[in-house]
Amino acid sequence: MTVYGTRPEAIKVAPVIRALETSPHLESVTVVTGQHREMLDQVNEIFGIIPDHDLEVFAHGQGLNVLMSKVFERLDPVLEQERPDALIVQGDTSTVAAASIAAFYRQIPVVHLEAGLRSGDIHSPFPEEANRKLTSQVSALHLAPTPTSKQNLLREAIDESTVVVTGNTVIDALLHTVDQGLPISDPRLAGPVKEGASILLVTSHRRENWGGAMEGVGRALRRLAEHFPDVLIVLPAHRNPIVREAVLPHVRGLSNVVVTEPLAYGEFTRVMAASTVVLTDSGGVQEEAPSLGKPVLVMRENTERPEAVDAGTVRLIGTDEQRIVDEVGRLLTDKDAYAQMANAVNPYGDGRAAARSIAALEHLLVDGARLPDFEG
Structure with a gap:
């Protein structure tokens, strides 16, 4: 069973x-x-x-x-x-x-x-x-x-x-799903994915980040959106109202921020595969994104998945607003720093x-x- x-x-x-x-x-x-x-x-x-x-x-x-x-x-x-x-x-x-x-x-x-x-x-x-x-x-x-x-x-x-x-087994599931090539239903995402746009994929929901830390995440995303107008920030919003109330007011009205309902798994893997950088506090994403060659910045102080940190494809950055802006900005502007993380070996x-x-x-x-x- x-x-x-x-x-x-x-x-x-x-x-x-x-x-x-x-x-x-x-x-x-x-x-x-x-x-x-x-x-x-x-x-x-x-x-x-x-x-x-x-x-x-x-x-x-x-x-x-x-x-x-x-x-x-x-x-x-x-x-x-x-x-x-x-x-x-x-x-x-x-x-x-x-x-x-x-x-x-x-x-x-x-x-x-x-x-x-x-x-x-x-x-x-x-x-x-x-x-x-x-x-x-x-x-x-x-x-x-x-x-x-x-x-x-x-x-x-x-x-x-x-x-x-x-x-x-997440790698088994990921490979199976990516191979299916499932369609993306939201045209705000389907177009940029097809065109190869620069995408920052963001997921945030961790209970220990609720409150002030998550408010800082929202502010950091606004600053990144304003500083990098050619980068599309994709934010599948967790359904918990505590999360939404902390993050969404800060990004409202920004043309290069797409807020969606939680994406179906097949669509999420398609968007992740097309992303430039992944910013997350999720555990599973730390395992999945490296398999697709995506640098992962983790908004936590520690992780139970240290293998990818040791390999260099994942970096712990915490939830400090300025550090989020700095770390994402570095990967979007420094080709060597990006290549170093994107080409690391996934150990999962x-x-x-x-x-x-x-x-x-x-x-x-x-x-x-x-x-x-x-x-x-």
């Missing part, structure tokens, strides 16, 4: 679900919590996934405790009905933490996809750092995306025999993470043979 609730989870579990469906030894049951709604459904459609169960936990403005309690309450009867031999979760959302503990309480082995990411700060990202550490404590199989993630788990006294380095995967994950799952459940670890 695979349980997931948000768009990032859906993107990363989709290759595994597709591979499960072709396994002669395993049967796939999918459960969505609906922690995200429309965005989750879009990804399922792209990958042709029809969930077997939908817990429908989404509600506007609900707190984390309410969300977690809904997952516990609505997932448990499904576990009782299906009685799975194992439960797969991905990443570090509230869906992941709640589903993992619910399965553990029923003595169902938990398989943690993208295990071992650590920032070292329990409050950043919040609540993700705590969610993934909690999940590690109850997991029977840890599918770590990189050797660094494996070492994080070993430092926490996780049994090495339960850890498999798979690469990140080779497109075979799902195959390694299924082999590890078959080894756990039916004594199948594991594949060699991804070496990064």
Whole structure:
């Protein structure tokens, strides 16, 4: 059984679900919590996934405790009905933490996809750092995306025999989606993408950046738009009103800023592939954009994905307004600085993470043979 609730989870579990469906030894049951709604459904459609169960936990403005309690309450009867031999979760959302503990309480082995990411700060990202550490404590199989993630788990006294380095399934999903060449429906984006315009793609939503930091992001975007009138700033706005109220007033009325609703995953990958620079506080984008040769500036003070920082394709810049302006401006004007980041090697995967994950799952459940670890 695979349980997931948000768009990032859906993107990363989709290759595994597709591979499960072709396994002669395993049967796939999918459960969505609906922690995200429309965005989750879009990804399922792209990958042709029809969930077997939908817990429908989404509600506007609900707190984390309410969300977690809904997952516990609505997932448990499904576990009782299906009685799975194992439960797969991905990443570090509230869906992941709640589903993992619910399965553990029923003595169902938990398989943690993208295990071992650590920032070292329990409050950043919040609540993700705590969610993934909690999940590690109850997991029977840890599918770590990189050797660094494996070492994080070993430092926490996780049994090495339960850890498999798979690469990140986000690369599997990205390669599959880019190959489809899905159309861009918004003409404000389709034209510039087709014409090869200079594009700054921006995503910002992190809870720890809410408030003054996100206001600074909005001001920085306005300054960049005014200083670089030939650069199109594309801002798919997160639906949370706290995010929108902090950022959007600062960019309103600027002709070279396009604010959209959250883009469908296929469209987002097309825009990302066409972008010049990516400015983000997202975790998944730090993995995806380097695979497309895009420099990534991360508006956070730390990251649980240090591999791309070490490789040089990602740079942590925080949320200081002036630094955002300076770092983006440097990449837009300094060809050498841009080339140095754009040509760095992406350490996150080779497109075979799902195959390694299924082999590890078959080894756990039916004594199948594991594949060699991804070496990064």
